Amino acid sequence: MPRSPHISFTEYSDPIEVGTFVRHLGRLDVGEGRITKIYPDGNCDAEFAGCTFSWIPPGCFCSVEEFNRERMRQEEQARVEFEQARAREAQIAREKAARQELVRKTRSGRQLNDEEWVLLRGLSVRDQLGIFTSAKSVEHLMDDLVPLLRKASADSSLDDALAAFWKARAPATECLALMPLAPSWWKERLWRVVHYAHLPLQRKLQVLSDNAFQISDGLRRELIQEVVENHVDDVSFDEALAQASIAIQLEVLVTIDSDLMPRFMDLSLQLLIDAASANLRNLSPDLIDQFWTRHEASVSKNSQLFSLAPLHIQRRILRRHFHDHLMWLNRLFRHNSATSGDWHSAVVYGELDDDDRKLAKLWSTGSDSSHEFARMLSARAAEKVAAWFYIHLGFETVDVAKHQLSGKSDHWKTHDLLLNGSQPVDVKNARLPVNSKAFYVEHTIPRFKRNRRGRDVTIVAVVSPYLSLTYMEDLESAPFQVSDVRYLGETNLERVSRLCAMFSSSSLTVQDPTDGAFLPPWYFDFPDAWYRQFESISAQLRETDSPVENETRLLYGGDIHAFPIPTYLAAQIALPNWVLEGMTPWMRVLVRKIQSVCTPRPKLAHLFFLLLTDFLSKIQGNHIDFYEPTAYLRLLFEEHASPQSPSSRRPLGIEDPLDTIRTLCESLQQLWIAREHLDLGRFAQYRLSGGGILQGRVRQDSSWETVLAYCGGRIDGKGRCGCAPLILGVESQCPSCRKLICRCCGYCSESCAALPGEAGH
Secondary structure, eight states, rough: OOOOOOOOOOOOSSSSOTEEEEETTTGGGEEEEEEEETTTTTOOOEEEEEEEEEEEEEEEEEHHHHHHHHHHHHHHHHHHHHHHHHHHHHHHHHHHHHHHHHHHHHHTTOOOOOHHHHHHHTTTTHHHHHHEEESOOOGGHHHHHHHHHHHHTOGGGHHHHHHHHHHHHHOGGGGGGGGGOOOHHHHHHHHIIIIITTOHHHHHHHHHOOTOOOOOOHHHHHHHHHHHHTTTSSSTTHHHHTOOOOOHHHHHHHHSSSGGGGGGHHHHHHHHHHHHHHHHHTHHHHHHHHHHHHGGGOOOTTTTGGGSOOOHHHHHHHHHTTTHHHHHHHTTTTTTTTTEEOOOHHHHHHHHHHHHHHHHHHHHOOOOHHHHHHHHHHHHHHHHHHHHHHHHTTOOEEEGHHHHHOSSGGGGGGEEEEEEEEEEEEEEEEETTTTOOOOOOOOSOOOOOOTSSOOOEEEEEEEEEOOHHHHHHHHGOSSSOOEEEEEHHHHOHHHHHHHHHHHHHHHHHHHGGGGOOOOOOOGGOOOOGHHHHHHHHHHHHHHSSOOOHHHHHTTTTTOOTTTTTHHHHTTTOOOHHHHHHHHHHHHHHHHHHHHHOSSSSSSSHHHHHHHHHHHHHHSSSSTTTOOOOOOOOOHOTTTTOOOGGGGGGGGGGOTTOOOOOHHHHHHHHHHTTHHHTTTTGGOOOEETTSOOOOOEESSSSEEEEEEEEOOOOETTTEOOOOOEEETTTTTBBBBOOOOBOOOTTTOOHHHHHTTTTTTOO
């Protein structure tokens, strides 16, 4: 059964007796009932239509008469409260309308009546500020506004309302009374409107020059910008500017567009000359910096202003002028950066087909060992790498070696590849030894081929990882990182013989290696076709506008270490005199040798022999000031090339796949450090063997002693040791054969290794 709403009574006066008609205060929904019984404890029973309540406290009932009186009273009270609420709402609406009218009149600048003044003054300070903030004019509000602003200024909680007021209040003459209360930035705005805006141009510049009002830097720049925008085209502008203060003149020059600089060139020159000569001691240095920041881009190296610019600005102007020159300098050592002579072993050995295996099997006839088959398969892979290299360079390449299987010709007896139908190529593969990743000690097939006419064929060197047949067929099973198959370059026997003769002298004999087992890596050079881009960039460098002596000094701050000496040498560009003068005498001599020998472009063999012969001359000569072999690196390599950059392995921009030149310099450095201890000056003669071993002797009839070498020993089950470099003073010297003892395997020479008890030391 639903329960009736509850009606509360403030007091009850009618007694309840048996027979009294009542209402149940908690169940008004049951209507009227009658008390039928009253118990001694005061509880009672009541009977209603449809229900009976037993033993109920009498407070749950009231008489019907009392109930009706209370309901009428509450209804009357609700009516009164409703009328009062309507009256309050009407009052609020009237006040709101009055306030809105007050705001409208204030915003539009109309006069307020007395009631509106009372209403305005009765509002809180924040509300009054809000109304004044929106006012169109405050002239007629000034009597109330001034004391209101004083009061608000003393209350920090009203800072936001005050800030909003000053931000919204446009300065005008009517606001002069507010000046003492205004923030400084608003005072400047008021001064600008009231005292400055109406002035003629000359008077404006005079006011800015005197700065009696002490306006802020920001406003002064704003006003100067305004002057320039509005008056720079006036006939009187130049004359008015001439009468302004020097600081204002310079600020105007900082503000004008660069295309107007020719018009103000004389003024600019005079101001900058005075600033440079310290005649303008009170002038802010920032103004000079702002001038160059503004106009640097429009100043050329031939401008009258150039010599007055700060050094860092002059350098930037020169860098902009010589942009192409600097760009080609940066690109020279990065030629062919997207390609190289390196090929991933997985690609190389994955491309070997049945014909390649048949050839390798044919070459290893007479031996059933997997070791020999792997050696010949590596040689065949090297031929394919050489063919790919030349194909990528655009050569028409014929794999002549395959004719041994097809019987197409017998040219395979004299060469392995044929380029462009006329250039025979003999590919020499060298497998990296156990203890060196930058040197090899033998070719897989040592015999050098000649064609039927007795002419030398082009010899191409390829270096490959030393792999067993198992690892060659399954590279992922190798428990070590397998290196790439690397193209090293090309040469021919005639060229090698010329080099040996060219660098041999009374103090150094360079033995011709053509009758030996292998050619060291420094005899090989990448083909001319590889250097097309290098030659093109070099030509661009020589042809483009280049900085002259003083300009190069400015560009590099007179720092010889910052100057790109290697790039200049590689491109055959003369070094500036200040760079040469900054070098030690021995270095200048070496530079001249490099420039004379390395034409039309540098070659690896030339660099190798130049450095070696220069070093030997220093060993045999008197004390050389500031000499050390690692200084060669400064002449040959880019200063800050990262190890991953191709230029890090490019002395004078040429390819050096095994880093032969850097290794030579570092080895010579160790010899130089120990020269006195080793008494290297005692050697009167040196010789470089065909295999690249450097030896010295005291007299013509004395025995040779090894100075710089590699290990030619073998490690059982692994192949050649190849530890390099072996350096006198670092490695021990064998007392029997005077050769160096390998630090890796203990080998010194075949003669000692053959003697009982000597092998291995």
